[in-house]
Amino acid sequence: MSHLYIESDANPRVKRWKKLATELRAVRREGAALLEGIHLLQTVAEHPEVRVHAVMLCSGAVTEEAVDLAETVSAERKAPAFLLADRIYSQISPVENGVGVMCEIEIPVPASEDDWAWEDALYLDGVQDAGNVGTMIRTAAASGVKAVIAGPGTAGFWTPRVLRAAMGAHFSVHLIEGMNLRKFREAYRGRLLAADARGGSNLFEAPDYTSAGPVCWMMGAEGPGLSADALAVSDERYWIPISPGVESLNVGAAAAVCLFDSSRRRALRKGTSPAAE
Amino acid sequence: MSHLYIESDANPRVKRWKKLATELRAVRREGAALLEGIHLLQTVAEHPEVRVHAVMLCSGAVTEEAVDLAETVSAERKAPAFLLADRIYSQISPVENGVGVMCEIEIPVPASEDDWAWEDALYLDGVQDAGNVGTMIRTAAASGVKAVIAGPGTAGFWTPRVLRAAMGAHFSVHLIEGMNLRKFREAYRGRLLAADARGGSNLFEAPDYTSAGPVCWMMGAEGPGLSADALAVSDERYWIPISPGVESLNVGAAAAVCLFDSSRRRALRKGTSPAAE
Numbered sequence: 058m059s060h061l062y063i064e065s066d067a068n069p070r071v072k073r074w075k076k077l078a079t080e081l082r083a084v085r086r087e088g089a090a091l092l093e094g095i096h097l098l099q100t101v102a103e104h105p106e107v108r109v110h111a112v113m114l115c116s117g118a119v120t121e122e123a124v125d126l127a128e129t130v131s132a133e134r135k136a137p138a139f140l141l142a143d144r145i146y147s148q149i150s151p152v153e154n155g156v157g158v159m160c161e162i163e164i165p166v167p168a169s170e171d172d173w174a175w176e177d178a179l180y181l182d183g184v185q186d187a188g189n190v191g192t193m194i195r196t197a198a199a200s201g202v203k204a205v206i207a208g209p210g211t212a213g214f215w216t217p218r219v220l221r222a223a224m225g226a227h228f229s230v231h232l233i234e235g236m237n238l239r240k241f242r243e244a245y246r247g248r249l250l251a252a253d254a255r256g257g258s259n260l261f262e263a264p265d266y267t268s269a270g271p272v273c274w275m276m277g278a279e280g281p282g283l284s285a286d287a288l289a290v291s292d293e294r295y296w297i298p299i300s301p302g303v304e305s306l307n308v309g310a311a312a313a314v315c316l317f318d319s320s321r322r323r324a325l326r327k328g329t330s331p332a333a334e
Numbered sequence: 335m336s337h338l339y340i341e342s343d344a345n346p347r348v349k350r351w352k353k354l355a356t357e358l359r360a361v362r363r364e365g366a367a368l369l370e371g372i373h374l375l376q377t378v379a380e381h382p383e384v385r386v387h388a389v390m391l392c393s394g395a396v397t398e399e400a401v402d403l404a405e406t407v408s409a410e411r412k413a414p415a416f417l418l419a420d421r422i423y424s425q426i427s428p429v430e431n432g433v434g435v436m437c438e439i440e441i442p443v444p445a446s447e448d449d450w451a452w453e454d455a456l457y458l459d460g461v462q463d464a465g466n467v468g469t470m471i472r473t474a475a476a477s478g479v480k481a482v483i484a485g486p487g488t489a490g491f492w493t494p495r496v497l498r499a500a501m502g503a504h505f506s507v508h509l510i511e512g513m514n515l516r517k518f519r520e521a522y523r524g525r526l527l528a529a530d531a532r533g534g535s536n537l538f539e540a541p542d543y544t545s546a547g548p549v550c551w552m553m554g555a556e557g558p559g560l561s562a563d564a565l566a567v568s569d570e571r572y573w574i575p576i577s578p579g580v581e582s583l584n585v586g587a588a589a590a591v592c593l594f595d596s597s598r599r600r601a602l603r604k605g606t607s608p609a610a611e
């Protein structure tokens with residue numbers, strides 16, 4: 058594989074990548090994202106619909122596996138490959154102690170409402186923590202949910218920490234960002250389920266809430282929980298029974314409990330596990 | 335409240351706190367841990383059995399709430415209070431952009447086996463990621479589990495990132511560290527349940543596994559999962575049904591699904607939610 062070698066900070070591509078690594082505005086303006094590491098590149102390799110702008114290798118500390126993967130992705134997607142000086146690579150790498158391989162992709166065009174309005178979904182109401190947002194995208198995809206929608210104030214789906222925590226699940230669900238509650242309520246055809254520790258029904262004692270069509274779990278930020286506006290548009294409200302003396306669950310853990318409660322109920326009703334559907 | 339003002343790096347307490355903030359060995363040798371932030375200090379305030387060695391405020395950027403809390407903890411536990419120069423505080427603060435209040439506590443003596451061997455528990459088999467370990471301690475406590483036991487290679491329970499992610503749950507469960515699988519298998523009186531994506535029974539279709547006494551979920555590291563030794567000592571093995579195309583769950587999310595599956599089954603059998611027990 059022939060690489061273009063880059064060792065200058067002044068290179069316009071380097072400037073662009075630095076911005077994509079650190080500025081949400083740049084990610085949105087350019088419609089591009091940086092993916093680092095073997096696992097994310099493998100996921101890109103498995104999704105031929107993803108457009109790759111560039112593949113970048115670090116001149117030091119690159120494993121054979123990383124080089125092979127970079128070559129494959131570069132060749133199959135006709136994307137230019139770059140070899141970056143250590144110093145340059147570490148400036149743009151979103152991950153500390155990475156393996157030295159990265160790519161820039163075009164963020165997929167969000168699906169139209171028709172593609173997700175009748176599907177099970179997850180709505181994130183101002184969840185700022187990137188690790189939790191990424192974990193929830195991954196959990197949602199694993200639970201069989203078809204779309205994850207973010208309201209304003211939620212961490213950018215295509216930022217490095219969210220991408221890393223989601224471990225490639227970005228390419229298994231529809232992702233829609235910046236959709237406020239009013240627009241979402243108008244667009245979504247199923248029932249909105251508020252996960253809220255302050256009231257509603259006990260999740261485990263509630264009758265089957267999955268039997269009347271698609272549902273969308275709504276999760277709020279750590280601490281404040283769902284906003285008053287989110288509670289106002291919700292159709293039903295559930296709390297997870299937790300031990301006295303413990304205040305609350307991490308939002309990612311709470312989402313896992315809720316999403317897999319739905320998944321379990323559906324599977325029981327259909328007499329099949331989600332994996333077999 | 336009278337504080338001792340510290341502005342020198344050479345102060346022996348500062349040296350000690352720096353080590354507690356960054357070195358697992360120091361935490362274990364000293365039997366002491368640093369807790370930062372309003373929430374962790376409030377938890378300490380609610381647990382009079384916790385011994386407090388010192389309370390530390392940052393000379394800049396301290397809220398009234400933080401000062402009040404520091405005064406309360408210092409007075410009630412007869413612990414000396416220190417005002418740290420900004421520069422010193424940020425050197426030892428385990429948290430970026432903290433609120434400027436911290437305390438040093440004595441790590442509680444681990445419970446004897448009699449206190450947890452007959453209780454529901456969680457065993458962590460080489461889980462290195464501190465955020466996941468802290469989240470799992472929090473989830474375990476919330477699900478009604480009474481003990482969390484770590485095998486070798488698991489992140490130190492009393493290190494800053496684990497403490498932060500657990501949000502005070504350290505004081506709601508028995509915590510035992512450095513117990514290898516053989517010793518744990520000998521000590522624990524319930525059944526060991528392996529959470530393992532590679533085989534066993536579908537968690538949601540399995541008969542009630544909680545009806546015959548205490549159970550301990552065993553969780554392995556991201557990536558490799560449970561070790562062969564952990565699988566060998568387990569009594570039963572369960573997988574969480576996930577959608578095709580998604581490789582796995584985050585270990586914290588998987589633990590939430592397993593722990594609350596047990597909690598739900600127990601509650602259904604007893605006709606009561608865990609919160610009401």
